[in-house]
Amino acid sequence: MTASHATWRRALLSLALLVSASFVGVFLLGGGRAEVYPSGNSTEVDATSLTSQDSPAAANQLAGGRTLFVENCSTCHGIDASGGDRAPPLLGVGGATVDLWLSSGWMPLAEPTAEPERKPAKFDRAQVLEIVRYVTSLAPALPGDPGVPSGLDISHANVAEGFSMFALNCAPCHTITGAGDALAGGIQAPPLHGVTKTMVWEAIRTGPGNMPRFGPGTISPAQVVDIVGYVVKDIQRPVSPGGLSLGGVGPVAEGFVGLFVGVGLCLLAALWVGDRAETEEDGEHDGHDGPEGPDGDEDGEGGDDHRELAHA
Numbered sequence: 001m002t003a004s005h006a007t008w009r010r011a012l013l014s015l016a017l018l019v020s021a022s023f024v025g026v027f028l029l030g031g032g033r034a035e036v037y038p039s040g041n042s043t044e045v046d047a048t049s050l051t052s053q054d055s056p057a058a059a060n061q062l063a064g065g066r067t068l069f070v071e072n073c074s075t076c077h078g079i080d081a082s083g084g085d086r087a088p089p090l091l092g093v094g095g096a097t098v099d100l101w102l103s104s105g106w107m108p109l110a111e112p113t114a115e116p117e118r119k120p121a122k123f124d125r126a127q128v129l130e131i132v133r134y135v136t137s138l139a140p141a142l143p144g145d146p147g148v149p150s151g152l153d154i155s156h157a158n159v160a161e162g163f164s165m166f167a168l169n170c171a172p173c174h175t176i177t178g179a180g181d182a183l184a185g186g187i188q189a190p191p192l193h194g195v196t197k198t199m200v201w202e203a204i205r206t207g208p209g210n211m212p213r214f215g216p217g218t219i220s221p222a223q224v225v226d227i228v229g230y231v232v233k234d235i236q237r238p239v240s241p242g243g244l245s246l247g248g249v250g251p252v253a254e255g256f257v258g259l260f261v262g263v264g265l266c267l268l269a270a271l272w273v274g275d276r277a278e279t280e281e282d283g284e285h286d287g288h289d290g291p292e293g294p295d296g297d298e299d300g301e302g303g304d305d306h307r308e309l310a311h312a
């Protein structure tokens with residue numbers, strides 16, 4: 001019984017160490033990788049023109065939007081956007097949804113059965129807003145529709161607050177580095193590199209596809225700005241990915257340090273466990289041992305300690 005106890009302890013401890021070691025490694029590697037992505041692939045134009053109803057410019061926008069919609073969308077969504085067997089209706093979906101699905105390149109699909117995936121937007125900003133204008137003119141917006149954000153200002157975003165909100169609400173699917181992840185059921189949470197501030201805002205407020213929608217009751221307007229600020233400023237242009245700067249030596253060096261720390265800690269753990277195994281063979285049982293804490297539960301703290309180590 002004592003023996004199996006000891007074996008378990010050993011297994012748990014080495015697992016804990018391995019996990020925290022790879023955690024440190026992945027943290028650094030992931031952060032390093034994040035910086036290699038190109039950031040920002042489209043321009044930000046405010047949708048202020050969407051608010052002036054009757055001007056000739058607005059009428060032009062509507063007509064232009066209709067033409068674009070008929071040419072690019074109506075075969076699937078129907079000429080009046082009422083949907084059909086190829087695609088869902090777009091009546092009442094709201095400007096933010098239409099804007100997001102076009103800015104992300106998800107629409108137009110080539111085939112009705114194709115998976116929407118991120119590609120460069122087919123339309124420029126003005127054209128996107130024309131299509132938004134046309135689609136939203138066909139039916140009144142549903143209650144709570146956020147509309148296309150205009151004049152979204154993230155210069156005062158509290159990025160630290162954004163980070164904790166992101167860790168809580170978004171990282172479970174998109175991962176803490178924003179690299180994206182495969183979820184249950186073959187669903188893919190896409191990477192968040194190269195998305196614009198408007199896209200992040202719209203995704204939070206509309207909940208595209210399999211992503212939940214976060215309304216103002218869940219995430220306040222100020223918090224949305226904080227999250228958007230964190231995603232656009234920190235995830236995409238990480239000053240210190242994962243909170244560790246390493247003197248800003250750059251992604252490649254960071255990756256190497258991550259590898260070294262990770263592999264090194266794994267080796268240390270292996271050696272240490274081996275050592276213990278030998279001493280324990282000399283016949284005593286596990287009384288109160290080691291400064292390492294009761295069991296594998298503490299790997300979070302272990303990670304912290306190792307990070308401190310890496311700093312030194």
Ligand code: HEC
Pocket residue numbers: 069072073074075076077086087088089090093097098101102107108109110111112113116131208209
């Ligand atoms: C080849 C067919 C096809 C074409 C062309 C197409 N769509 Fe779609 N669209 C779809 C399908 C299918 C879905 C549902 C996709 C899903 O939910 O995964 C969809 C979903 C959408 C959604 C999300 C609807 C919602 O309720 O979340 C929007 C917005 C949209 N399309 C806009 C457009 C616009 C605007 C165009 C033209 C620029 C366009 N689509 C062209 C097939 C198409």
Ligand code: HEC
Pocket residue numbers: 104116118166169170171172173174187188189190191192195199200201203204208209210211212214227231
């Ligand atoms: C339950 C998992 C889940 C959570 C939680 C989640 N997302 Fe998503 N997110 C997704 C999925 C899945 C998509 C792809 C949408 C689709 O299915 O078409 C997505 C899409 C996005 C996009 C658009 C990316 C692109 O390629 O254009 C952004 C931006 C985004 N999410 C940001 C966030 C933010 C910010 C949060 C936290 C407030 C968050 N997400 C929370 C699953 C999630």
